[in-house]
Amino acid sequence: MNLQKTQGAASVSFGKPVYIQSAASIAGKKEGEGPLGSCFDMICEDPLFGTDTWEAAESTMQKEAATLAIGKAGLKPEEIRMVFAGDLLAQSIASSFGIAEMGIPFYGLYGACSTMGESLSLGSMAVAAGYGEHILCATSSHFASAEKEFRYPLGYGCQRPLSATWTVTGSGACVIGSQPPSFPSSGDAIPLRLENSCAAITEITTGKIIDYGFKDSLNMGGCMAPAACDTIYQHLYDFGRSPSDYDAIITGDLGLVGQKILLDLLSEKNIDISSVHQDCGLLIFDNSTQDTHSGGSGCGCAATVLCAYLLPKVIAGEWKRILFVPTGAMLSKVSFNEGDPVSGIAHAIVIEQVTVS
C-alpha cells in the first residue's frame, strides 16, 4: 500500500463521539422478501403507502421513518434541533413534503444515493460543534418514483441491462447527538444500546465529485465506483490507515459491476479492500432469486441497510469499526438527454462501537 496525497485533507476527526441515539428503517415488500427482511422496523406491503401517487408514497414513508426514529429516541419532533434530509426526486420533494409538517429547522440536501452519508456527515459536524442536542438525518427512495424520475414509465415494461440496479423502496432515519442513547424499552426490535455499548460516529471524510466521463445511466455502479475509490483512498490517506483497520468497508450501492471496478481501481493504487468490502446494494437483495441484476440502489438502500443491519452489528461488537461509504450518481434526465456524463460522489462515515458508563 502506497498512499500519496492528491489534494488537501477532506476529513474531520471528532474530539468526542457523536452518538447514534436511534435509527429506524422502513422498507417495501420486495426488500422485505430479501435477506435483510427480518431486520427492518417496518415493511409496507402497499407500494403506494396508502396514498395516490408514488411521490406521496415516498414522502409518507420518509415521514414515518423519521417519526419512528424520533420516537425510538424517546423524543418529540420539537426536541429535534435540526434535520438534514434529501432524496432522489427533482427539487427533493419527497423530503420537503415528508418532513415538512414536523416544523423542525430544515437543511435540504442533494447528494443522490449518497444522501445518508451527506446527512450524517453534516449532522455529526453540527453535533460535534455543539449546535444541537438531537439532530435528525434522513433520506428515502422509492422504486416507482425513481423509475419515473430517471428512466421509463413502469407500464412500458422496459428491459434492463444486467449492469442496472434496482432502486430500493425504503427510508432510513437516525437521531444523533452528544449523549449516548438511553436503554431501550423492551419492545424495541433493535436496541441502540446494549448494556454499556453503543454506536457512534467518530470521523468523516467529505466526498468530491469525480467524473470519469461515463455516460451510461443504466450502469450507475460503474459511474460511482471512481468516487468511492477517491473517498476511500482520501480517507485512508488522511488518517494514515490501511483497510485492515476496519472490520468492514461498506459502500452504498455499487452493486456487482461497481464493486469489481472499485476493487480494480483501488488495486491500481496498491490498496486491497477485498477482504473487508461489502456493498449495501448486494446485501439488501438476493440477486439469484430477486432479479435485481447488479444489486440494489437508491438513497434508501444505504440508509435502510445502515439502520437495520450495520448498526446492530456495531452495537453488538461484532464489528468494532466500520467505514460506511454511501455513493451517489450525479445526473438528471435533462443532463442525460443532453449527453452529459454521469459523475459520482461518495461520503465516508466512520462508525465505531463505543463504551459508555
Place this chain on the structure above:
Amino acid sequence: MNLQKTQGAASVSFGKPVYIQSAASIAGKKEGEGPLGSCFDMICEDPLFGTDTWEAAESTMQKEAATLAIGKAGLKPEEIRMVFAGDLLAQSIASSFGIAEMGIPFYGLYGACSTMGESLSLGSMAVAAGYGEHILCATSSHFASAEKEFRYPLGYGCQRPLSATWTVTGSGACVIGSQPPSFPSSGDAIPLRLENSCAAITEITTGKIIDYGFKDSLNMGGCMAPAACDTIYQHLYDFGRSPSDYDAIITGDLGLVGQKILLDLLSEKNIDISSVHQDCGLLIFDNSTQDTHSGGSGCGCAATVLCAYLLPKVIAGEWKRILFVPTGAMLSKVSFNEGDPVSGIAHAIVIEQVTVS
C-alpha cells in the same frame, strides 16, 4: 411588539465573526441593464455563456463565479476546504457540473431560491466550528433553464400573471473563513475590506418548511412569504430583538406581492418591519421599465444582490447590521401537476460590519 415562542430555538450565535473573505457575482444581460448593473463583477451578454444548452450555461456561470470568488480571496481551489452549493434544477445539475471539476469536497444542497442562505448558514457553522479555513458558498439560477424546469418552453411565449416573478440569470459565490480578508489589490471593483472594516456573519437562524396550502406556482412570493415571516419572527424571538436593531431586513425574492403579504403577516404579530424591509427581487430589476411583474427571483437573485450590493454597503459601514433572508419555494413540476401545495423556506443570516486590526 409581542414575541411568543412557537417552538424550540432555531438560531446559532457564533462566538467570533465568520469573515466574508471574498464575494463574486456574475449576471446576465437583463440584470446588467437593471438598477444594480454597475455593481456586478461580470455581465455576460450571451445568455448561453458560450455553451450549447441552458443547463451548461448555468453551470459555466456558477463555475466562473466560484473561480472569481476564489481568485479574489487570493486562493487556489485546492485551498478551499469544502463547498456548499446548489441550484434550482432537478438533481442540482448546475452545481454538480459547475463546481465538480474543481476537486473540492462537496456538499450539495437543495433549498430552492433560499440556497444562498442555506449555504452561508452551513458554511458559517463549519467555519465557526473550525472545520475549515476557507469555505466556498455558491449558487446560481438562469432564466431559461428555470423556465424549462418549472414552467413552459420559452418558444411558447406564454403570458405571465402580474404575480409572477422573473428568474434572475446570475450566480453569486462567497469564500468565508475565520480570518478577515486581506487588503484588496487595486484592480478589485468591490473591495471586501476597507482599511480595518469588513463584513462578517455573526448569527444564523435556520428556516423551517412552512406550508399555508397555496398552490399557485406563478405566485411564488405569496407561497414564500409565510416562511419569511416565520424565520424573521423566530430570529427576533431567539435574540430578543426588534426590527430597529437592523439597518435592513432583506428577503430574497418575495417581490411586490410577497412583500405585501410578509408585512401583513408580521403586522398580525405586532411586528412592523416596513421601515427596514427590502427585497432582492425588487432591488435587481426596475419593474417600471423591465417588465418583470412582481420582481426578480431564483437562487441567483439573492446571491448576486448580496455579493454585488449588500456586502459593499456593510463593508463601507452604511449598514452596521443586516438580516439577509433568502426565501425558497418548495415544488417540482411533478408535485405541481399532482396538485400539491407550494411550501416555502427561508434561512436568515446576520451580517455585520466588523472592525479588524
